[in-house]
Amino acid sequence: MNDRDALFARLRRRPDVEDDALQAHDASDALILDEAAKAVGGSLPADVVVIGDRHGALTLGALAAGAERVRVHQDSIVGERALDANAAELGMSGYEHHALDASLVEGARLVLLQLPRSLDELDEIAELVATHADEGVRVVAGGRVKHMTMSMNALLGRSFRYVHASLGWRKSRVLHAEGPLRPGISWPRARRHVVRGREQEVVAHGAAFAGTSIDIGAQTLLAHLDEMADATHAIDLACGTGVLGIALALARPGVRVLATDASAAAVASTRASAEANGVADRVEALQADGLEGVPDRSAGLILLNPPFHVGAAVHTGIAERLIADAGRALAPGGELWCVWNSPLGYRPLLERVGATRQVSRNAKFTVTVTTC
Template structure:
């Protein structure tokens, strides 16, 4: 076992979902580092994008980088990196938003390939617009999640793109020669929701992009049936909010509620920086930015116990590329903690998933609707 292998083996996913079937690193992390530069030639300043739990950032520092600028879309991933770095006594990295400050002047960018082509497009545009003319982008992932579309997409922002040989079911794409394309994100699209015009604005990394996913559409069909968010004069929710859009994505649920009920104030939270930025932009585009406030958080961080009159939830059922209910289970439990007595959690979930027992632990749950794909439930806190 090499020193780097030992480093990777020491990493934990915490506070992310931990499970024997899930790791804090995979073979693509090692391949990205190996393909970045010749052994022992890691430059002093390295940019890392998409690090999941610290393997790329800490691996680059282990391999000779003096400092790493890192962007992790998920606040949970940021905390996992911080925890792993703390255990190693490592502090030579700084977190950056996905903007020019992350890549300005960079000559080496290491990227864990995202599943979304839109997210890859936004990252490629950013690097090719603001990094050094001699920048090398080394983007890797598991072969089963890669496609030729990724090569073509990178080719829109870089003059040279080629794939390396695969190793341990992983592969790397190397992109050089930035075309200076400029930035075309975020993007927007007009929809009709419950008879109301609603503009969705999305960054590349936001789930469903400028579309409204089927789960959200299913829940929004019951917008009129949701209770008045104000359950009493003393129960106005966290920080004066009347409702919470938990795991907000592009903010469709919270913005639609605010449009349908003038005066209602919504707190939108999501672990994803791209989702929060998209929610803010969606609220602004629909004229409710003063009543829909978005925060990046792991679940309902900083929301007091028993304080939220109404929570809307369309939970994810993937962890990365793996189908796993761990995140949804955590979100449902957190919603139960934060619900005010008499408050309700309105949730949409895939019909084949067994969330009903989790919801029943919170309070009285009724099935609002069910079809071949989705169940909508309303759970009232006892």
């Protein structure tokens, strides 16, 4: 076992979902670091940018490979905390967290990227790097082959003159991009919808779930908006672009909404959407791990459209945590309205929170209301 393998072996996912089937690193992390070293002719340069690191493998791996300063952006606050916990465990430092903005990539000559599954997210990242990084920047972007498509090559080609792929290794591959075209920034993007007879604008950054669309699960839950408890304060948990909370605020001028999400892109999208819809004074968006900071037994109404993936894996771990957290925060007599994929069977989890009634169900989605 070499030094990097030993480092990777000590990485953990906490406070993210931990499971024997889920790892804190994979072969693509090692391949990105190896391809980057080959591209620069040996040890990594002193200044490196890392984007999309999941639990610290790329950031800490880059520091171990010669980097002295790593600017890192992770969309998930849980990923940030996992990196910090792993760095503390290993006694490593030398990195700094950044938002996905010009300060992250200004003057950068080497960018290491874990390829996102979302083409919109990749597009926003590519535009940012190609607009603000050094003219000689090299982007080394890797992922698992099963999640990569030729559309990624074409998309990078819109922001860089030269894009080529590495050979595959352990079911992983890397895309190299050079020659920034200085495309400018076209994010976030916006789209108008009609929601329950009222116009509602959705503003989205690339990494926000469903983008400027309204996903079918949210549409299913919105059909029951008039049936929900008449609370003065409500929570949009795992808010995405804030569609649910903003629709509630538009329908009820007296309600105040707290929208929370682990994703920085989701929170930025919710804030922009609230502003676009004229409810920014009543919809507060916070990046958080679930409902941390929300007092126990304090919420009269919680809306939840939980994710059913952990990274690329179909896994109920995040939904289980969100439902439990909602149960902790729900006030006596308060209501948790949840929409979930019918085959996943979340009913037992919801019944641990309180009495649960099925409101609607079809082959794809079930809507329930749980009363504490």
